[in-house]
Amino acid sequence: MSAKEKDKKEILQTPKGMRDILPEDYAYYSIIYDKIESIAEYYDFKPIQTPHLEKIELFTTAVGETTDIVEKEMYTLKTKGKDHLALRPEGTAPIMRSYIANGMQSRPQPVLLYYKGSFFRHENPQKGRLREFQQFGLEILGERKGVAEATIIKIFLTAIQELGGKDLIVHINSIGDKECRNAYKKELISYYRKKINHICRDCKNRIKTNPLRLLDCKEEKCQEIKKEAPKMIDYLCQHCREHFKDTLELLDAFEVPYIVDHTLVRGIDYYSRTVFEIFPAPTKEEETKNMEETKGVEILEEENKKIIIKKKESVSALAAGGRYDELGKILSKKEIPASGGAIGMERLISFLKERGVKPKAKKKPKIFFVQLGTSAKFKGFEVTERLRKAGIPISQSFAKEGLSDQLKIASKLNIPYAIILGQKEALEESLILRNMDNRSQDIVLINDIVEVIKKKIK
Ligand SMILES: [Zn+2]
Ligand SMILES: [Zn+2]
Known part of the structure; x- marks a missing residue:
């Protein structure tokens, strides 16, 4: 390289x-x-x-x-x-x-x-x-x-x-x-001074710089000494x-x-x-x-x-x-x-x-939104906003262009309904609502879509 x-x-x-x-x-x-x-x-x-x-x-x-x-x-x-x-x-x-x-x-x-x-x-x-x-x-x-x-x-x-x-x-x-801790620190220092040859190097430093941290030592050799050390609770x-x-x-x-x-x-x-x-x-x-x-x-x-x-x-x-x-x-x-x-x-x-805790998945959408062609994409945003404001979660594919590709994704995700917006529908202010199970389709006006969906997915 x-x-x-x-x-x-x-x-x-x-x-x-x-x-x-x-x-x-x-x-x-x-x-x-x-x-x-x-x-x-x-x-x-x-x-x-x-x-x-x-x-x-x-x-x-x-x-x-x-x-x-x-x-x-x-x-x-x-x-x-x-x-x-x-x-x-x-x-x-x-x-x-x-x-x-x-x-x-x-x-x-x-x-x-x-x-x-x-x-x-x-x-x-x-x-x-x-x-x-x-x-x-x-x-x-x-x-x-x-x-x-x-x-x-x-x-x-x-x-x-x-x-x-x-x-x-x-x-x-x-x-x-401050007051009672100082008395305790003195006791702790004098206890550790007596053990100075048996404690780790860090603890030798702690005696001078930060004696309370002696109780924090994780070194094996200091554990027994720590156990016997004076306890703050007796000096409160x-x-x-x-x-x-x-x-x-x-x-x-x-x-x-x-x-x-x-x-x-x-x-x-x-x-x-x-x-x-x-x-x-x-x-x-x-x-x-x-x-x-x-x-x-x-x-x-x-x-x-x-x-x-x-x-x-x-x-x-x-x-x-x-x-x-x-x-x-x-x-x-x-x-x-x-x-x-x-x-x-x-x-x-x-x-x-x-502990096996998993963040909850978002509410599973019941609608897959298929958009075909450029004018449909513009209209599509209006439709999406209506659904979002009505609190209806949708799923859609941003990458796939063709109808059958998009419907395949919808059935893979087990989504029960698809709404399809093509060029023709966009001009007519309508949508196709498709039941993914029995493949039946209805034409619904964009103005009515929220109500119709609400009834279907109740
Ligand atoms: Zn005190
Ligand atoms: Zn130590």
């Missing part, structure tokens, strides 16, 4: 980690967005759209300098006007920016918003991660109570279940607030403890299946108190195996009935989120209690496919 030919071939490839969404897959995006949007709208969430590009500082400040997202995964660029911009790697910081910048604090609180669209992270595509991916997010700004995060969890769960993804489990944890201050308890009580009332997962932390600085992830529930066999591996753990005094189910490390969450009371302060020095979460669209689509 010549160099030039090779260049041409490369032009046709999408950038690494990015891809075309073809009609078959697009149908999945549509059913998910339709479902979740209708539920969100019902509960009074309003749509919002922020730019795909934001100033870099928004993310370095809000998400945190030492997070993977900012350190390794952000797409950044310098514009001709010398602005430093980033393709948005996540949705929450832009929503909070917009809330503050547009004075939404003066609206009745809380403000309930939803958003959807593409996000960008420079991830390793070998792990099956896309560099352009889609999310659907819910955010509740201006609400201090746990009802906000419980509502978000409940809506996500309901949407996924109604789409056909039945067995789900919510992993939930509290990572406290009175307020954080009450908040967590209220949130869990609401989840009980909403009949949300959940487990308290002490190793759940989120990789972003702005989270405080509640963090959650939604997973496919483990199968019966996995559950028995896990019960044998882990003894029942007392979580809160009231929670001793709950059993920890270790999640499979390889399974990624369908949805995730949490409370981010600190973010408002980070961006504007104002107190803005808030919580939110997002569904990972690609992850959810593959989950629904695994």
